[in-house]
Amino acid sequence: MKPSDLSPKDLFKRISKLLVLLFLIGYISNCSSKKDIYYCPMHPTYTSDRPGTCPICNMDLVKRENHPDHNSSNIKAPNIQKEDHSEHSSEKMDDRDDKELSVSFEKQQSIGIKTELVERKNLIKKISAYSSVAYDPELYSALSEYKEAVRTSEFFSASVLNNLQLRLRQLGLSPEQIRVWTSGARDPSELVLGGKSGRAHIYSQIYESDFTSAKVGLPIRFKTDAYPDKEFVGKIKSIDVILDKNNRTLRLRSEVSDPKQLLKPQMFGDAILEVSLPNTLAIPNSAILDTGKQKIAYVQTAPDKFKAVSIQTGRNIDSWTEILSGLKEEERVVTESTFLIDSEAKIRFGSNSHPH
Structure with missing residues (x-):
């Protein structure tokens, strides 16, 4: 029977059945x-x-x-599916609350996650400082004036002597060094003519970020291109009290052994300082993410769970960073693919998932 032979009522029924069938097929x-x-x-x-x-x-x-x-989303699901979805939402909210990220072992392998223990280490921080053999006519003049004033102190008031001593302090000498230089144990002419008695004076510049590591008495090794195969070993004798405001550096004054008097005033070189940092709680630099507002690390709380924690850091020692707070010894932190696991956390929890 042709569609034209059907009554309008029968034609409507057939079209309705066809639409229902198409809807079921689509569903x-x-x-x-x-x-x-x-x-x-x-x-x-x-x-x-x-x-x-x-x-x-x-x-x-x-x-x-x-x-x-x-x-x-536009299809009404059966009641049993709604219940399952509700359970899933509850689990997801729990993850948001405690900020623990579940990552399967397969996924950990695929994105290359590796972890290490937070441990205390005996670290050595090496500081390289631009240096030169001393040529300091200003300090020479100040020492000569103070030395003469002390010798003829009966002609000067106490305030004059104090002012001369203050000038020496501003030029970087410690009270002990002032005593040594003016007692005759050191000849101020060494500062302009070169070292005597088998020693040379070295001036070194260290950056503001490193000066807390430098201490009087710390060993120092001086090298110069003039003698590439030779090291001149000595110790820091004093540290300036005033920072250079232009390049943000502080000057160290050291004495090194030079029995043959090879080093000449204004000869350039580099000084190497080695600062021992025993029993330092530290983690690899790669474990730290700097968000701009804070620094975070991902702690492994279970074989397949990770949690972001806010940390406070101290000194950087080569590939290690000192931890001041936020992590405990024997905790395990992510050291490789840290950025990837952070991206995974943002996908799961949103961009504000970091601890505050």
């Missing part, structure tokens, strides 16, 4: 078309419905777990 197809979503840990905005590599950085794509099904 069944939609329910069965759920696909896994894969994303790039480095570029989370790139997604795919199949495994592969990121076209931007060639990193292996990672399967997104528990992603919401956007395609079924």
Whole structure:
């Protein structure tokens, strides 16, 4: 029978049945078309419905777990599915509350996560300081004036002597060095003519960030291109009290052994200081993420769980960073792929998932 031979009523019934059938087919197809979503840990905005590599950085794509099904948002699901979804939401909120990130062993391997223990270490910080053999006519004049004033102190008031001594302090001498230089144990002419008695005076410049590590009495090694195979060993004798405001450096004054008087005034070189830092709580630099507002590290709380913690750091010693607070000894922190696990946390918990 042709459609033209049907009555309008029969034609309407057939069309209605056809529409219902098409709706059922679409619904069944939609329910069965759920696909896994894969994303790039480095570029989370790139997604795919199949495994592969990121076209931007060639990193292996990672399967997104528990992603919401956007395609079924307009279809009323059975009651049992609503209950399951409610349980999932509750679990996700728990993750947000304690900030623990679950990462399967497979995913840890795929993004290259490695961890290390937080330990106390005996570290040595090496500081290289631009240096020169002393040529200091200003200090020579100040020492000569003070030495003469002390010799003829009956002609000077106490305030004059105090002012001359204050000038020496401003030029970087300690009270003990002032006593040594003016007692006859040191000849001020060494500061302009070169070292005597088998020693040379070395002036070194260290940056503001390092001056807390430098101490009087600390060993120092001086090297110069004039004698590339020779080291001149000595100790720091005094540290200036005034910082250079232009280059933010502080001057160290050292004495090194030079029995053959090889070093000449204004000869340039480098001084190496080695500062011992025993029993220092430290972690690798790679374990630290600097957000601009704070520094964080990811602690492994279980074999498949990680938690971001805020930390306070101290000195940097080569590839290690001193930890002042936020971490405890024997905790385990992520040291490789730290950025990737942080990106994963932002995907799960949002961009404000870092501890405050």
